[in-house]
Amino acid sequence: MTGSVRRSKGERGVALPTPVIALSVVAVVVAVIVFWVTGGDGDGRGEKIAQTGGSPSASASASPKAAKAEPSPVDRAKVSVEVYNQSNVAGLASDVAAKATTVGWNVVGEDNWMGSVPENTVYYPSGMKREGQQLADDLGIKRTHLSVEGSMKGDRLTVILTGAL
Numbered sequence: 001m002t003g004s005v006r007r008s009k010g011e012r013g014v015a016l017p018t019p020v021i022a023l024s025v026v027a028v029v030v031a032v033i034v035f036w037v038t039g040g041d042g043d044g045r046g047e048k049i050a051q052t053g054g055s056p057s058a059s060a061s062a063s064p065k066a067a068k069a070e071p072s073p074v075d076r077a078k079v080s081v082e083v084y085n086q087s088n089v090a091g092l093a094s095d096v097a098a099k100a101t102t103v104g105w106n107v108v109g110e111d112n113w114m115g116s117v118p119e120n121t122v123y124y125p126s127g128m129k130r131e132g133q134q135l136a137d138d139l140g141i142k143r144t145h146l147s148v149e150g151s152m153k154g155d156r157l158t159v160i161l162t163g164a165l
Helices: 018-038 045-051 056-060 092-102 129-139
Strands: 080-085 106-112 121-124 143-146 157-161
Touching: 080 092, 092 106, 092 129, 092 157, 121 129, 129 143, 129 157
Parallel strands: 080 106, 080 157, 121 143
Antiparallel strands: 121 157
């Protein structure tokens, strides 16, 4: 019996075609690569566990993405801010500028604004969205928006007030 496989009585086997085996191997390799690239966190549940204060073991098992450090706090003193009053409330820009200064912002100007801004807004230049959101949070302003090129300076935050805070 040269070249044949001898089986004992009752043994059964299946011969898989080579393409099926090859596709299975490729599928496993692709799955491993996807897991590695995404950090094994395809649905974001690992991040949510860490953010919601899950148990220490749940946080420790979260993906590497969840372990990223929070961005450093905004250094308010290094960010220039201008405050403008578009309302008819006398002294509003001055009052809000004082409030911003009190919490550490570098207010470099205040004046009146002629325009049609719909509500109190913090405008931020490209690359300063995080700073704009922090200033809005500090002042209790709900609306932030990208600066209007040509009307606002590109190196500072601009607050336009339409009414009292």
